[in-house]
Amino acid sequence: MAASTTDFARPASEAALDALAERLRERNFEVVIVGTAAEAKAAVLERLPEGAEVHSGKSKTLEDIGVFGELMEGDTYDFIRKRTMKMDRKTQMREISKLGASPDYMLGSVHAVTEAGQLVVVSASGSQIGPYASGAQRLILVVGSQKIVPDLDTAFRRIAEYVFPYEDARLREQLGIGTKWTRTLILERDFNPGRTTVILVREPVGF
DSSP: OOOOTTGGGSOOOHHHHHHHHHHHHHTTOEEEEESSHHHHHHHHHTTSOTTOEEEEOOOHHHHHHTHHHHHHHOOSSEEHHHHHTTSOTTTOHHHHHHHHHSOSEEEEOOSEEETTSOEEEEESSOTTHHIIIIISSEEEEEEEGGGEESSHHHHHHHIIIIIHHHHHHHHHHHHSOOOOOOEEEEEOOOSSTTSEEEEEESSOOOO
16 A cells, blocks of 8 residues: 555654664664654764764754754854855855865755665755765764655655655745755665764654
8 A cells, every 4th residue: 555645754663663774784874773853963963073074954854853953053063054154155156065065974864765775865956965975974864764665666755745845835934935856866875884874763853
């Protein structure tokens, strides 16, 4: 039976999380399972050395767990987004793009993860795609258990029917413009073990 949009918001079982963690490890991803948003925040921050160069996409998951606010308000890390917000979009866009393309640490989430361990993310601008794929030295992804889907077909259904409408409405409310689906990245596996850490969260975080 096909998953409904209600299913796309439902947390996965403990057994499903454990099985996914094993599949991800087989694909060379490091995996940590935590219970709550607070535990997810702690798991992210303990992996960031003091003073580290850190970048992130505009991730509701990172907002929900408190990491985005920590990076914006604190001075423990060199948060690239804080630097680029002070730069001129008309005269410094090339420099802004280069700063975000290859950070030491890239933080974010995905829009779906298959039971087999394929991580799926889509984007409008594509700005996070490069660092996710290869630009960042280290990648840390926080994934709520509600994002687990049976297969890639269902992953794309989750994005089209659940994620995209939510994000489009959110941006129209905040910025007065919607979003577009122009880029798709599937992280099939890691070439080098240890580059990517996936923090699986039992409770739903993000959308």
